[in-house]
Amino acid sequence: MKYILAVLVDNRPGVLTHVAGLISRRAFNIESIAAGYTEEPDVTRINIVVSVDDEIELEQVVNQLNKLIDVIKIVNLTRIDSIQRELVMIKVKANPATRSDIINVVEIFRAKIVDVNRETMVIELTGEQSKIDALCEVLADYEIIEIARTGAIALSRGPIPAKSL
């Protein structure tokens, strides 16, 4: 099972080392990590997608992360009504023969072409991980040159922020 956790941490030097060190030390299975500033200047939000066998293992991940002094709060956004998004940029080979096919695919996925030249295109898509996986799969037919993904971030629906949940 995959879960997405919003980990609110004190924005201090060394905090990413502490989080990464813990994940490595406890041998947790992490699918992605995305960190960034928040509405509060001294708080960083780390979005972690963790892959675990069962709820007890998930509880271990949450409890161990919670022990870090810099961690202020952890919210499991999988458990509540929330929106998950990831951004991907894909550089794909696109010659005059394949270009229109690729544009079709891009339209079907409601993706965007953000760069184009005689040989390649860069396609941008924001969406849930499964949608991004699907686009990557389809584009594989046209020879993907490189992929950059941000890792998932998530936000709860409704007015209440994670810090108050």
Added chain:
Amino acid sequence: MKINGAQAVIESLRNEDVDVVFGYPGGAVLTLYDALYKSEFPHILTKHEQGAVHAADGYARATGKVGVCFATSGPGGTNLITGIATANMDSIPLVCITGQVGTPLIGKDSFQEADMCGITTPITKHNYLVKKVAELPRVLKEAFYIARTGRPGPVVIDIAKDVFAAELAYVYPDTVNLKGYTGKFTGESCEIDAVLEVLKNARKPVIFVGGGVTLSDTAEYLQKIVMQTGIPVVSSLMGLGCIPATYAANLGMLGMHGTYAANIATMECDALIGIGVRFDDRVTGIVEEFAPLAKIVQFDIDAAEINKNIRVDYKVIGDLRWSMPELAAKLAATKTDLKAQYGQWHDYVIAMNKETPLSYNKEAACIMPQQVIEVVSKLTDDDTIVVTDVGQHQMWTAQFYQFLKSRSFLTSGGLGTMGYGLPAAIGAKLAKPETTVILFSGDGSIMMNCQELATAADYGINVKVIVMNNHVLGMVSQWQRMFYGERYSQSKLNGKTDYVKLAEAMGVHGLRVTEPEKLEEVLKQALAIDGPVLVDVLLPEVEDVLPMVPAGGRLDQMVLGASKE
């Protein structure tokens, strides 16, 4: 008041009631040592940084106070690593202050530079790199608070060299302000009520005591609970001493080298009440078959310990200083006569323990290791602090020394650090100068930090070092004997080292005993000498620590000791 960073560190130590620092100077901490010199702050110069950190650990274990050590940047800091990991595994409160290269040099692979925060992240409760002098008072306040509150642990403060020299307007904060950490750990009373119900429904309960009881100094409440209910007690290595060994239903240590009765009682009980334990693999054997008939209850301050190794049925998360008095009070108020309810079980386990006690065969021609522990146990008083290194002698000490009080047994349990003992004994003796401090070590372990004999001699630190000399790495050779077809790969020492001469060369009194009839006399002599003594006790090469549950085995599948074979 304008002072420099180094003086701020010393002032902060004063504010935290630190009475001694263990350490070793070097380039990056010259300014710190200058401030120490000017303020005449008490400091013990060990011979190696590893000695300093283990001594601070021994000091902390003996007192419950935070142990403090200093080291310089690079190799000074990295020499602390084993000691920090040792303290982390056993939840010992330490503050380790290391010098770092100057801020402009950080990250340039400068001379004697090592990334202490990176290195110590997985083995500390928390760590800091201080690059601005203004942060020092806050960081020191937080470090001591974090080290000693909650589940204690080591904190590293890495301070850049120029920060020690920079000036600040020093004000030591009264409080800490940490958004993600609180030192308060009062839990939910309803969780204790649930445990009460478990106990009311139980017929064959066992209390399993661990290091958490020692760390929280709650042994008196536990003793009250045990006396009142007659619940039999088993203990982890770290819990020894919390319930006196003389109490009849104290079955001693359980696990790999646990007693027969402790292991069988654990397998047969219908309720296992774990208090400050983490169900280590040396305790549980195969986890799927650990205490198979029992409702398992876990009291712990650390929520992450619940369901980490063993799936428990009930949990009480919170400081034992909250939960133990409350459980004791609720048990006292209960109308059920639990003592009568458990009476049959209580008598059964005591009989089992009497029938299959720890045992060994005495020999006329040589001194047996277990005998050494028994004699020392007899010769020393109730307050004695016993320290060990790691290996066979450690297990024999756990089995045969009659521990009567908590904080009387200092040993590296989780990490199993050879070389821990001598410096830890030095730290303990400095913490409790009126108390007899005995170190049981092996001829393997003692050599891992034997340089600290010189520290004991230089400062006249009266520790009694008993080297259990069997000319082998005992535990390694026992495993090789049992599981590797007696191929004694690199475990025979057969060295030319004369431990008596080694002691004397360092300025420590050296004694040797080879015959069983002389054992008591020589040990008495060692105890009577005013000052540090090393006693080289010659033992047979082949002797196993028994009972033994082979790694990954079930607790009731033990290889038993002498009398049963």
